[in-house]
Amino acid sequence: MGTFSASGISTFAPTLASNSLTTVPTSNPMTTTTPTSSATVVPGAIATISVTPSSTRKTIVVVEAVFGGIGGTFILVLTLACCYKKWRARRRRCNEEDPAMVEEKAHSRSSDLMTTVSDTPGVVLRDSKSTLEESVEGNEACGHGRNDQIPENEQPSPSDRRRKNAIQPREVYEHPMSMVLSSSNLHFLYSEGGRNGPSSHLSESGGLQPEPSRVSKVVSNADVEEVSDSNDSFVEAGDCEVETEEREIVVSSPAEAEETGHGAIISVDLGTSYTRVGVLKGGKIEIIPNEFGDLVTPSCIGFNGDERLVGKSAQKALLTNPETTLINAKRLIGRTTDDKGKEPESSSFRVHNKNGKPVVNVQYRGGNKDFLPEELTAMILSSMKEIAEAYLGEKVTHAVVTVPACEFLPFIQLILTIDNSGSMIRGFNDAQRQATKDAGTIAGLTILRLMNDPTAAALAYGVHQNNAPGSKIIVYDLGGGTFDVSLLSVKEDGVFEVLGTAGDAHLGGEDFDERVMRYLVEAHTSRTGRDVSDDSAAMSRLKMEVEKAKVILSRKPSATIKIEDFGDGGRLVETLTRDQFEELNSDLFDQTMNSVNRVLVDAGTTKDEVDEVRLPKYPV
Numbered sequence: 001m002g003t004f005s006a007s008g009i010s011t012f013a014p015t016l017a018s019n020s021l022t023t024v025p026t027s028n029p030m031t032t033t034t035p036t037s038s039a040t041v042v043p044g045a046i047a048t049i050s051v052t053p054s055s056t057r058k059t060i061v062v063v064e065a066v067f068g069g070i071g072g073t074f075i076l077v078l079t080l081a082c083c084y085k086k087w088r089a090r091r092r093r094c095n096e097e098d099p100a101m102v103e104e105k106a107h108s109r110s111s112d113l114m115t116t117v118s119d120t121p122g123v124v125l126r127d128s129k130s131t132l133e134e135s136v137e138g139n140e141a142c143g144h145g146r147n148d149q150i151p152e153n154e155q156p157s158p159s160d161r162r163r164k165n166a167i168q169p170r171e172v173y174e175h176p177m178s179m180v181l182s183s184s185n186l187h188f189l190y191s192e193g194g195r196n197g198p199s200s201h202l203s204e205s206g207g208l209q210p211e212p213s214r215v216s217k218v219v220s221n222a223d224v225e226e227v228s229d230s231n232d233s234f235v236e237a238g239d240c241e242v243e244t245e246e247r248e249i250v251v252s253s254p255a256e257a258e259e260t261g262h263g264a265i266i267s268v269d270l271g272t273s274y275t276r277v278g279v280l281k282g283g284k285i286e287i288i289p290n291e292f293g294d295l296v297t298p299s300c301i302g303f304n305g306d307e308r309l310v311g312k313s314a315q316k317a318l319l320t321n322p323e324t325t326l327i328n329a330k331r332l333i334g335r336t337t338d339d340k341g342k343e344p345e346s347s348s349f350r351v352h353n354k355n356g357k358p359v360v361n362v363q364y365r366g367g368n369k370d371f372l373p374e375e376l377t378a379m380i381l382s383s384m385k386e387i388a389e390a391y392l393g394e395k396v397t398h399a400v401v402t403v404p405a406c407e408f409l410p411f412i413q414l415i416l417t418i419d420n421s422g423s424m425i426r427g428f429n430d431a432q433r434q435a436t437k438d439a440g441t442i443a444g445l446t447i448l449r450l451m452n453d454p455t456a457a458a459l460a461y462g463v464h465q466n467n468a469p470g471s472k473i474i475v476y477d478l479g480g481g482t483f484d485v486s487l488l489s490v491k492e493d494g495v496f497e498v499l500g501t502a503g504d505a506h507l508g509g510e511d512f513d514e515r516v517m518r519y520l521v522e523a524h525t526s527r528t529g530r531d532v533s534d535d536s537a538a539m540s541r542l543k544m545e546v547e548k549a550k551v552i553l554s555r556k557p558s559a560t561i562k563i564e565d566f567g568d569g570g571r572l573v574e575t576l577t578r579d580q581f582e583e584l585n586s587d588l589f590d591q592t593m594n595s596v597n598r599v600l601v602d603a604g605t606t607k608d609e610v611d612e613v614r615l616p617k618y619p620v
């Protein structure tokens with residue numbers, strides 16, 4: 001789950017304030033690749049479209065050349081109709097696993113199909129919240145704590161003060177994990193995305209009385225089933241697809257879970273930088289500490305002779321054996337080797353092409369070994385399984401795993417970006433989702449559900465509990481490697497509707513770290529004449545220190561980075577201010593704002609209609 005704490009907040013809020021949310025920034029001094037859009041081609045619609053001017057022009061020229069004249073127009077319309085149909089079908093499949101709406105107060109109007117929340121001890125959200133708050137408290141020492149602990153004399157940077165009229169983010173302390181954990185035990189009402197979100201059907205009905213004709217599958221409390229692979233959310237009737245608005249209703253309690261033979265179902269927040277595992281126990285959601293007593297485990301894998309390390313020990317080995325220590329496997333999963341050039345350069349391990357797939361090559365057990373990203377991810381999942389099994393004293397076979405949201409590009413945007421990315425989807429696409437499931441299988445886990453990060457986040461923040469009906473909330477979730485933003489509308493009876501989701505599976509805290517690293521290396525080189533960028537041990541050290549500094553900058557206006565052995569016995573001592581950090585990363589923040597803009601425009605909402613912005617906090 002993503003988080004950017006104070007530095008993220010401070011940068012985000014003013015941007016939100018200063019940018020018009022109906023237009024995309026068209027230039028940025030730091031940007032080399034930030035897309036700009038041409039508002040002259042299709043006014044209004046294009047305002048949120050992220051395409052390079054050259055690709056737009058190319059597309060238009062091709063369209064004009066190929067589709068000139070009346071006959072051409074007919075062909076164009078036909079082609080667009082076909083594309084649109086395919087796009088809709090894929091979009092439905094993509095949304096399949098997005099539990100976009102959640103019903104939390106089912107007991108008030110429960111139907112025959114559903115048990116009530118009060119019947120289901122595992123869904124007492126307040127309990128999960130307090131557990132999580134405790135865990136945050138317990139981790140203040142790591143520097144990832146709550147902002148209300150910040151000493152009063154630590155004033156925000158001058159740039160913060162300049163920011164007026166911003167939508168004020170509220171601090172949140174829960175972790176998305178809480179609801180991920182509940183996902184196997186709550187009443188979930190899946191719905192098809194409206195323009196980019198769900199239908200209004202459920203919200204009208206309060207989520208409790210779905211019309212049977214519109215429900216493709218109902219799982220009653222006596223019939224808990226695996227749902228992750230169901231593809232029956234729409235039926236084909238000849239050439240015509242009849243879309244069902246609701247997809248699944250899953251009702252389960254711990255007792256019921258046992259009946260199914262699943263045993264305890266673990267939930268894994270599989271992050272680019274950190275992974276967490278939890279389980280529902282004794283009516284409460286618990287995040288399980290690892291062997292070090294930490295609630296989060298670095299998503300790091302190390303190979304040392306015959307030994308395989310996962311987590312903190314691997315992270316430590318990053319300093320001594322950077323070539324055989326792997327980070328960011330999530331950024332490779334489900335990718336092809338063509339899908340390159342978007343990742344941070346700081347990874348020290350070797351990635352090469354094997355049958356079009358990126359493969360990591362390491363020295364292990366006396367030989368050169370290739371590992372697919374799903375195999376690496378499986379190692380992390382396997383470690384989470386072991387942590388859970390040691391804690392529970394029983395075998396774990398089933399899990400719910402989070403993935404970055406799957407955002408379908410609006411159709412018009414798809415047309416205009418086709419030669420840019422060729423992809424219908426931002427966020428995790430089908431291949432990445434499938435590869436994540438495969439990783440689960442390799443780890444000996446059946447993945448019951450892939451849950452979208454922003455949905456999990458929204459649930460965890462208790463958006464449906466804590467906000468008045470009618471309020472609109474933005475959930476801005478910047479993680480280690482991915483970014484998701486969702487616009488939610490709170491309905492009656494604790495239901496919320498996801499009006500839109502956007503994001504970038506190539507953008508996260510790692511990219512921000514990367515920028516700072518580059519800056520520091522350049523500064524060091526020009527001062528000392530020594531370039532350490534090829535020294536993987538020095539770069540690994542720098543990476544760790546830069547991340548720490550970034551976290552400090554969330555609370556303080558400046559941070560000092562000191563590395564005693566920074567290549568060739570040299571030393572690095574640099575002070576980084578929050579303003580510098582923000583400037584170095586300004587285009588990355590702008591990119592996140594593009595997604596915010598897109599979500600708002602897709603949902604037909606303006607900035608003024610947004611009541612609140614939620615920025616996740618990070619309980620390490």
Ligand SMILES: Nc1ncnc2c1ncn2[C@@H]1O[C@H](COP(=O)(O)OP(=O)(O)OP(=O)(O)O)[C@@H](O)[C@H]1O
Pocket residue numbers: 001002003004005006007008143144145269270271272273274275330453478479480481482483508509510547550551552554618
């Ligand atoms: N207090 C903080 N201030 C700024 N950044 C922070 C803070 N705490 C953590 N981070 C950054 O947040 C990122 C990790 O967040 P998180 O654990 O939510 O992501 P993840 O789940 O590993 O990644 P993703 O969800 O993208 O796969 C890292 O880049 C980390 O440096």
